Every structure is written in structure tokens, then in C-alpha cells.
Amino acid sequence: MFVANESSIVERQQSLGRHYREAPGDAWITDHARALPDSHNDAIHGVVEPANNDGGFQPYGIHRAVGGDHDAPNPGDLLCSALAACLHSTLRLVAERLEITLIDSEVTATASADVRGALMVDMTVPVGFQRMHCDVRLEVPAETDQKTMKALMVGAEGCCVVFQTLKGGTKVTTDWRIDQL
Incomplete structure (x- = not known):
């Protein structure tokens, strides 16, 4: 059972928000693998x-x-894992900020692709996932109102970095370094 702890993440995020308003350059992060x-x-x-x-x-x-x-x-599983983890953690953070008690939560992400393009079987088939879907299951106390739940759903999707990156697309670049031995 996840219960909102007002003194932890809310305070951290408020402090970070104040700092980033004063020093916007510090809000840039770089993840890598x-x-x-x-x-x-x-x-x-x-x-x-x-x-x-x-x-x-x-x-x-x-x-x-x-x-x-x-x-x-496989790489698609890892992409789905990134989406599920990001949406799940974001919904928990937003729930805490909205003071919603989550009794239980689960996010399952799936991605579907026609691989004929990747295998050069049919060059008219785009290479990449053509569809992604998230299934979110939440258990909340019965007294949780629908307006608050709608705010949670909109906030979680709107603030999820991986969800928004995939939904909106992002520029991807490549640098190649080739050592010939």
C-alpha cells in the first residue's frame, strides 16, 4: 500500500521547482545507457x-x-519497461502531490510492430513500433472523487517524460566512430 508522505517527495519537488525557476539551466538532465x-x-x-x-x-x-x-x-521489451516504469513512477508522484492514497497500482506497456520493414521484406512497411498502449490499474479508497482521479490521469500522462517523448516523437541523432584495425 502506497500512502502519500507529504514531507518527502512534495517537499523535494517544491524545493527543486524553486531552484529551477531561479536557475533553469540546472533543470537539464542527461540519461544514458x-x-x-x-x-x-x-x-x-x-x-x-x-x-x-x-x-x-x-x-x-x-x-x-x-x-x-x-x-x-529484447529492445522492445526494454522500451516497454521504460514506458511502464516512467508512467508508474509519475502517477505515484502525482498521486502524492494530489494527496491521493494508492492502495495498489500497476502499469503494463505493450508495443506492436510489423517487422517486415526491419527485415527488408516489404519496404513500404515502416520500421518501428506502429502502436504502443499502456494499461493502468489503480486501487484507491472508495471515497476518492472522480474529479481528483481525472486530475491524476491527466497529470500522470502529461508529466511522464517517456510517455510524452514517445507520443510526440523526438529528434534522434547518431555519431559513428569507426576504427579500422
Whole structure:
């Protein structure tokens, strides 16, 4: 059971809000992760190292629909994980700010893609996920009013960085460094 704790996150966010109003440049953050081969002889497995993970690696594999074994989370699973984690944590933060008690909560994210474009089978099929969906389940006290719940839903979706990034799209750039040995 998650119960709002007014002295923790609300105070932290209010303090950060005051600071960012005075120093907007400090509000810029950069997250990162890097992916490496698990074995140089295996093209369908690797490891990803998220930032601030103290050197821990998360294995990943490739989906069977594009030739992998799907015996480990694939990049689409990791994308869904990022969306689910971001929306879930955001809804909990917004609930705390709105003083809504969440008895229980769960977010499931799914993504669907036609992989023919990725496999160059049909170049008219776009490469990428064509649909993503979040299923949010909440348990709240019976006396929680609908206006407050609507504020929670709008606030959670509106403040979720990953949700808004995916929904609106973002510019992605690539730098290639090639060492020829």
C-alpha cells in the first residue's frame, strides 16, 4: 500500500521547482545507457548497462520475429519497461502531490510492430513500433472523487517524460566512430 508522505517527495519537488525557476539551466538532465556484445561471436545477444547502475549489466536478446531466440528481454521489451516504469513512477508522484492514497497500482506497456520493414521484406512497411498502449490499474479508497482521479490521469500522462517523448516523437541523432584495425 502506497500512502502519500507529504514531507518527502512534495517537499523535494517544491524545493527543486524553486531552484529551477531561479536557475533553469540546472533543470537539464542527461540519461544514458550503453550496449555491448555479450560475446563477439553471438549477434543475437548482448548486454546493456544503464546509467547509475554501478557497472551492472542487463542481458538482452533479439526477438524471434527477426531471427533471435527471444530468451532474454529484447529492445522492445526494454522500451516497454521504460514506458511502464516512467508512467508508474509519475502517477505515484502525482498521486502524492494530489494527496491521493494508492492502495495498489500497476502499469503494463505493450508495443506492436510489423517487422517486415526491419527485415527488408516489404519496404513500404515502416520500421518501428506502429502502436504502443499502456494499461493502468489503480486501487484507491472508495471515497476518492472522480474529479481528483481525472486530475491524476491527466497529470500522470502529461508529466511522464517517456510517455510524452514517445507520443510526440523526438529528434534522434547518431555519431559513428569507426576504427579500422
